[in-house]
Amino acid sequence: MLHFSCDSCGQPLDDQRFVVRLEVFPAFEPAEVSEADLDVDHLQEIAAELTELEFSGEELEELHSQTFRYDLCPRCHSQYVKDPLRRDALRRLNFSEN
Ligand SMILES: [Zn+2]
Structure with missing residues (x-):
C-alpha cells in the first residue's frame, strides 16, 4: 500500500488526498x-x-515542458486553490515592506 504525505505541510495523508498537477511549457514552441x-x-x-x-x-x-505533481491534504488544498501562484502572499509581502 502506498503512503502519501502532504507536499506542503508534510502531514500523512489518508483517502482525503488532493493531487496538483502542473504543466509548464513555452508558448513560443522552441520545437518548431x-x-x-x-x-x-x-x-x-x-x-x-x-x-x-x-x-x-x-x-x-x-x-x-515541465510537469510537477504534488499531493496535498484537504487544508493545504483549500489554501492552494485560493491562490495557486501565491500572488496574494506576495502582495502582502510588498505591502509590509512599505
Ligand atoms: Zn498539508
Missing part, C-alpha cells in the same frame, strides 16, 4: 525549429540567442 532552418547562419543565430538567454542543453530540454 525545423531542419530546413538549420543552415549555418541560422545555427549561429540560434547559438547566439541561446548564449544570450544562457540556456544550457539541459535547460533547453526543460523549456519544452
Whole structure:
C-alpha cells in the first residue's frame, strides 16, 4: 500500500488526498525549429540567442515542458486553490515592506 504525505505541510495523508498537477511549457514552441532552418547562419543565430538567454542543453530540454505533481491534504488544498501562484502572499509581502 502506498503512503502519501502532504507536499506542503508534510502531514500523512489518508483517502482525503488532493493531487496538483502542473504543466509548464513555452508558448513560443522552441520545437518548431525545423531542419530546413538549420543552415549555418541560422545555427549561429540560434547559438547566439541561446548564449544570450544562457540556456544550457539541459535547460533547453526543460523549456519544452515541465510537469510537477504534488499531493496535498484537504487544508493545504483549500489554501492552494485560493491562490495557486501565491500572488496574494506576495502582495502582502510588498505591502509590509512599505
Ligand atoms: Zn498539508
